[in-house]
Amino acid sequence: MDKKIIGISAIVIVAVIAVGAYYLTTPDDGVVKIGYLAGDYDAALIVANVTGMYKSEGINVNITPYNDDRELITDMASGKVDVAYMDVANVLKYIEKGVPVKIISSSQNGGSGIIVSNHSGVNSINDLRGKVIATPGEDSIQYILFNNYLKKNGISIDDLNVSSHSVSSVNKSIQKGKVDVAVIYEPYVTINQNEGSKLLLNSDALYPNHPNCVMIATDGFISKHPNETRKVVQVHENATKYLNNSTGWVYNKVPMDSVKDPALKRYYFDNVSLVYGLDDDFKHNVDDFMKILVDLGNLKQPIPQEKIFWQGS
Incomplete structure (x- = not known):
């Protein structure tokens, strides 16, 4: 079990x-x-x-x-x-x-978002295949929002390289090239943007309000x-x-x-x-x-x- x-x-x-x-x-x-x-x-x-x-x-x-x-x-x-x-x-x-x-x-x-590395080559949801994607875990709202958004766009989350990651350290992993994409919550969405990553989608884009x-x-x-x-x-x-x-x-x-x-x-x-x-x-x-x-x-x-x-x- x-x-x-x-x-x-x-x-x-x-x-x-x-x-x-x-x-x-x-x-x-x-x-x-x-x-x-x-x-x-x-x-x-x-x-x-x-x-x-x-x-x-x-x-x-x-x-x-x-x-x-x-x-x-x-x-x-x-x-x-x-x-x-x-x-x-x-x-x-x-x-x-x-x-x-x-x-x-x-x-x-609200309060969620998808952050991507400036070097990832990810400019839309269709660019995620082959990328390393971090989320707070399968029980998290961020994972649920992400999974739902992918499904609406005809993409299976099972076809992507998704794993759990500590949100507080995800920016370091992005900077070191270990993570390309992170589906995270605030204040880390804001922090990561401030430290050089870019916002791909915010909460309103994933699921308004x-x-x-x-x-x-x-x-x-x-x-x-x-x-x-x-x-x-x-x-x-x-x-x-x-x-x-x-x-x-x-x-x-x-x-x-x-x-x-x-x-x-x-x-x-x-x-x-x-x-x-x-x-x-x-x-x-x-x-x-x-x-x-x-x-x-x-x-x-x-x-x-x-x-x-x-x-x-």
Whole structure:
């Protein structure tokens, strides 16, 4: 059996047993535990924390970064994390497998792109055969977007030389000639352009306004703490509006280790869509994206909205 399937199945067993048991038996310490995948799309979370927005809403938070979505979802199952920011493809995968979480807000749309070496000779999607192509991995949104775009253009991803690669080091691999093409996410799309690579296709070209990062919470936390759930969603909305309306200085509060240049950081923020809420348009976009996941074999079948979205919005 595939190791990924074994791993996900184990997570489901832990999740179904542990989430309910945790919220029934563990004393409430009054702290909302928030996890996120270390990267770029948690800007609203970071800004909300450093500007005191949680405190203003009377919420005590403990925020923890993670490097792996499986570790994060396992900690949600064990009660170590109540709320998390995660990419929507992985969230849908875990919900299909039975992990008891709900999407409580949108967070980011877009933010992906295809970068090519200036020496690769790649000027269109038809030039990819025979080239070394790097992606963050087969479970990533970038791989899914890429695979879908290829399929629409009559190209099978199986006919290309595609492999997983660390996004943070992909530019060095491009400069050394080890990689010709990289399908990556922000801020690395911007970083690689700044360091000499060229943009072949951005998110809008691959899939306009596609959902990317979402905010989720465990069913146990939602049912036991409905008011706190509403408050963390409100804080996310406030922080997103704060970022979207900023004249620039606030971006320096987002501690992206990979982006030191304030001007470059601002350029990155101009190329992603920071969003909030669960309106009908967003739910429709998730439904459309889910059809792609089914078509590509990432999901077995579409998931009903009531199993995906928080009903308290």
